[in-house]
Amino acid sequence: MTGACTLNICFFNGQNNASVTLNGNSIITSTDATGATQDTKYEYLLTGEGEVIITSTANGYIGYFEVVY
16 A cells, blocks of 8 residues: 555455454454445555555455555
């Protein structure tokens, strides 16, 4: 990433199945997974530039992700 932004990730099964790091530091989503549906976007607020790593933590897959500056 080249600066502060929001990373939105939608998972197929509606549950947050990934961990996100920025320069090795964990980023926690601001979206509650309780009662999530297939169209729930999990928002990760990234405070600056650096390397972002998205790691799968369970079964399921990413429906899409978007970066919003």
